[in-house]
Amino acid sequence: MAKFQSLQEAVAENLRDGDTVAFEGFTHLIPHAAAHEVIRQGRKDLTLIRMTPDIIYDQMIGMGLARKVIFSYAGNPGVGLLRRMRDAIENSWPRSIETVEHSHAAMANAYEAGAAGLPCAVFRGYRGAGLKEVNPAIKSVTCPFTGEELAAVPAHRPDVTFIHAQKASKRGEVLVEGIVGVQKEAVLSAKRAVVTVEEIVDDFDDLHPNLCILPHWTVTSIVHVPGGAHPSYTHGYYDRDNANYLEWDKISADRDLFAQWMKDNVLNVGPEVFAARVQGL
Amino acid sequence: MSGFTPTEMMTIAAARALSNDDVCFVGIGAPSAACNVARLTHAPDITLIYESGTIGTAPEVLPLSIGDGELCETAVSTVPVPEMFRYWLQGGRISIGFLGAAQLDRFGNINTTVIGDYNHPKVRLPGGGGAPEIATSCKEVYITMKQSTRGMVEKIDFYTSFGHGDGGDHRQRLGIDTKGPTLLITDLATWKPDPDTKEFTVVSMHPGVTREQVQETCGWKVRFADNVEETPPPSELELSTLRDLQARTERAHGGKKGV
Numbered sequence: 001m002a003k004f005q006s007l008q009e010a011v012a013e014n015l016r017d018g019d020t021v022a023f024e025g026f027t028h029l030i031p032h033a034a035a036h037e038v039i040r041q042g043r044k045d046l047t048l049i050r051m052t053p054d055i056i057y058d059q060m061i062g063m064g065l066a067r068k069v070i071f072s073y074a075g076n077p078g079v080g081l082l083r084r085m086r087d088a089i090e091n092s093w094p095r096s097i098e099t100v101e102h103s104h105a106a107m108a109n110a111y112e113a114g115a116a117g118l119p120c121a122v123f124r125g126y127r128g129a130g131l132k133e134v135n136p137a138i139k140s141v142t143c144p145f146t147g148e149e150l151a152a153v154p155a156h157r158p159d160v161t162f163i164h165a166q167k168a169s170k171r172g173e174v175l176v177e178g179i180v181g182v183q184k185e186a187v188l189s190a191k192r193a194v195v196t197v198e199e200i201v202d203d204f205d206d207l208h209p210n211l212c213i214l215p216h217w218t219v220t221s222i223v224h225v226p227g228g229a230h231p232s233y234t235h236g237y238y239d240r241d242n243a244n245y246l247e248w249d250k251i252s253a254d255r256d257l258f259a260q261w262m263k264d265n266v267l268n269v270g271p272e273v274f275a276a277r278v279q280g281l
Numbered sequence: 282m283s284g285f286t287p288t289e290m291m292t293i294a295a296a297r298a299l300s301n302d303d304v305c306f307v308g309i310g311a312p313s314a315a316c317n318v319a320r321l322t323h324a325p326d327i328t329l330i331y332e333s334g335t336i337g338t339a340p341e342v343l344p345l346s347i348g349d350g351e352l353c354e355t356a357v358s359t360v361p362v363p364e365m366f367r368y369w370l371q372g373g374r375i376s377i378g379f380l381g382a383a384q385l386d387r388f389g390n391i392n393t394t395v396i397g398d399y400n401h402p403k404v405r406l407p408g409g410g411g412a413p414e415i416a417t418s419c420k421e422v423y424i425t426m427k428q429s430t431r432g433m434v435e436k437i438d439f440y441t442s443f444g445h446g447d448g449g450d451h452r453q454r455l456g457i458d459t460k461g462p463t464l465l466i467t468d469l470a471t472w473k474p475d476p477d478t479k480e481f482t483v484v485s486m487h488p489g490v491t492r493e494q495v496q497e498t499c500g501w502k503v504r505f506a507d508n509v510e511e512t513p514p515p516s517e518l519e520l521s522t523l524r525d526l527q528a529r530t531e532r533a534h535g536g537k538k539g540v
Contacts, residue, residue, distance in 0.1 A: 026333050026362050027348020051362070052410070075407030077346030078309060086405045101394075104332060105370070105414040108363040124371050127457050128443025129413040134399045149456065178353045179333045182362045235350055242345045242534040 002172030002219040007196065007271045010221040011037045014192045018067075019159040020047040022190065023056055024111075026181030027077055027240070030056050030232035031164040033225045033274045034196050036266045039063050049156055051107045051182065052077060055231065055248050058084040059266070061097060062258055068098040070156075072107045079245050083252040093255065101135055106153045111182045113155035114189025125151040161190035164229045165214075166236060168197045169204050172216030178235025180212050192220040196228040198237050227274035230281075238278040285515050287468035288427065290487045292318060292523055293515045295379075295425045295466040304328040305377045306370065306415050309347050311425045312379035314523070315466075317343060321522045328357075330375065332411040334365045343530040366411070370418045378419030380412055382426045384437045387480045387501045388451075389424060389444025389462030391416070392437040399439060409441045416442035421460040428467045428498035435501050445479035469495050471512060475504070485510040 005013070015021060015038060023031050035056045047068040048057055055076065060066055062084030074082050088097045102110070109121035122141055132138040132151070141152045163183045167175040174195050176183050187193040195214070200222075204213065231241035231248075251261045265273075285293075295315035299305060301324040307316045309331075320327050320339065328337045333348035337357030344352055353359045360369070369375065383406050384392035393412065397403030416422055422444070426432055444462045445451055452461050462481075465472035471485040482504045483495060488511060496503045515523075 027346045028333070028350065028353075071408070073408050073410035074405070075410075077348070078344070081405070081407060089405050090402065101408060103409050103413040104362070104411040105366040108366050112363040112367075123367065124418065125414045127417045128440060128446060128452070128455050129409070130394065130399070130440035131409065131413065178350065179335065179348050179359055180361050181333070181348075184361065185363055233350055235353060239350055240346070245345065246534075 002168075002216045002222045004172070005221050005223055007033060007037045007223045007225060010194045010223050011041055014160050014194050014220060015043055016159075017044045018046070020049065022049040022156065022158040022161045022186045024050060024161060024163055024182050024186035025229065025232060026051065026179055028179040028181060028233060028235060029164045029176070029183065029229050030054060031162045031196055031228060032056055032230060032232060033228035033271045034162040034164070034194060035060055037271060039065065039262070039266055049158055051104055053082055053085055055245065058082045058248070058252055059262065061085050061088050062094070062252070063262060064094040066097050068100065070100040070102070072102045072104045076245060076249060078242070079249050083249070084258060087255070100137060101131055102138070102153060103129070103131065106138070106151065108182055108185075110153050110156040111185035111189050114157050115185040118155055120152045120154050122150050122152050156189050158186070158190040160192045160194065161186045162194045162196070163187060164196045164234065166197065166234060167199045167201055168195065168222045170200065170202055172219060172222055173204055174214040174219055174222070175204060175207065176212040176214070184212055184214060187214055187218060193218065194221045194223065195219050196223045196225040198226055198228070198234050200224050225271050225274055227276070227278035228271065230274055230277045233281070238281040241281055285520055287487065289520060289523055290512065290515060291425060291427065291466055291468040293519045294471055294487065294512055295423065296322065296519070298423055298464055298466065299324050299327055299377065301326045303376050304330065304374060305379055306330050306332070306375045306419055308380045308412070308415070309344070310381045312381055313343055314526070315425060316379060317526060318519065318523050321526065322519055330369065332362070332365060334360045334362050336360065336369070341529060342533040343526060345534050366414065370414055373418065373420070375419045376421070378415035378422045380415060380422060380424050380442065382424055383432065385424065385426060385433050385465075386435070386437045386444075388446060388448045389422070389465065389474065389479075389481060390437055390440055390446065391424070391442040391444065392439045394439040394441045396438055412442040416444065416461070417457050417459060419459060421463045423464045423466070424462055425466045428469050428495070430498060430500045433499045433501065445474060448479045449477070469498065480504060482506050483509055485512045487512045488514045
């Protein structure tokens with residue numbers, strides 16, 4: 001049964017030092033407000049799982065929260081590179097991080113396997129690809145029926161998954177619309193799930209029955225954070241702040257500029273600032 | 282037709298390679314521009330798929346990311362990402378995968394992962410994303426990139442996405458039954474793999490381009506086909522479609538900013 005909490009309480013109760021955690025959202029619905037709260041609370045030694053680490057993990061890595069990152073595309077989508085993540089990999093700043101790199105197909109399959117309660121995902125992948133030479137978690141299995149060799153990777157089983165969504169009902173049901181990404185799989189594969197939402201409504205009685213709804217008993221905690229995906233977007237509420245993604249390339253290029261930006265925009269503010277950030281988008 | 286840039290010629294030549302019947306998995310950047318020019322000119326019914334799960338999308342402006350909202354709003358259907366990779370890509374439903382490359386070798390193997398050693402990289406690039414499986418699960422693969430000796434190299438530093446490996450029947454030997462890279466479009470030329478060796482060979486040069494220019498900007502010894510054609514220059518319609526698309530894109534991505 002989902003609890004309705006403040007973001008401060010939800011993070012404090014659900015995420016511990018050393019946890020394996022996924023903040024998912026495929027370009028869309030990236031839970032930035034939740035990540036900022038984690039940064040404010042100073043969690044340490046996290047194993048971060050995310051298909052595209054995006055700005056959200058660039059910030060967490062740059063602030064030294066991560067011990068390990070499991071990912072499949074370390075870029076700032078449409079802009080270029082993730083400069084804080086690169087600084088950690090190339091120069092161990094502010095600390096060294098372990099990386100476990102996959103393809104998108106492997107990551108998506110690993111979430112699905114986690115949601116399905118399987119120990120591993122099996123798929124036709126990595127053929128001829130260099131990643132299987134450098135990532136020992138990529139193995140192969142032989143189909144017992146056809147003899148075909150297939151790729152196998154361990155299922156994702158995060159301690160906690162954070163996602164952002166459009167709506168929750170008062171009962172705690174969660175609606176995700178638009179590019180649904182791996183949101184459902186990431187929630188169902190995790191031990192605990194925290195969902196930030198744009199809106200809390202009375203009920204979902206008038207919705208189409210096939211919309212992606214997570215039943216209230218699959219969610220641990222729900223937090224009302226309008227604008228909580230910014231600079232990512234929430235379909236039906238506000239657009240992606242592409243200019244902000246472009247600007248991040250400059251902010252993240254310089255350690256001091258980054259530190260100052262984090263102080264001004266994350267450490268010294270609270271989740272209530274997100275609503276104003278999406279006005280006009 | 283008056284002036285056009287080499288990049289415009291590249292995008293338009295790439296767009297021409299696509300047909301109305303294609304189901305195309307679109308990489309971001311240059312492939313995305315080419316695929317949408319095709320859709321807005323000679324291939325209005327082409328199915329464009331981005332890895333965010335958007336199937337049959339028709340954006341008014343080029344997306345900055347593969348998951349921009351407009352891709353979903355204009356799509357025939359938007360499916361979850363695990364389904365995208367399992368049913369649609371792995372299921373063999375995509376005719377063409379359209380990829381860009383940071384580093385490319387003569388056999389169409391692509392590196393977008395690292396420059397230097399994987400564990401101690403000189404430059405850490407973003408990595409593969411969907412590309413490793415796009416390269417092997419789509420029926421065939423088109424590649425587009427600008428020529429440079431840094432990009433087109435004798436030996437790539439990392440096999441992000443497998444092309445023809447060491448050439449010949451290397452794909453078949455690995456049990457890969459799709460065709461792999463069948464076309465390379467650069468800002469100077471159009472290349473196709475030799476039927477036997479699978480080495481990319483120049484089959485057409487863009488207007489005004491010389492063999493020396495093609496060689497100077499390529500890190501391997503270039504092979505030219507027996508009859509190298511000249512790529513027809515961009516038509517008025519192709520060029521205005523591309524430029525309008527880019528102007529709309531510029532306005533859409535530069536204009537909005539939150540606080």
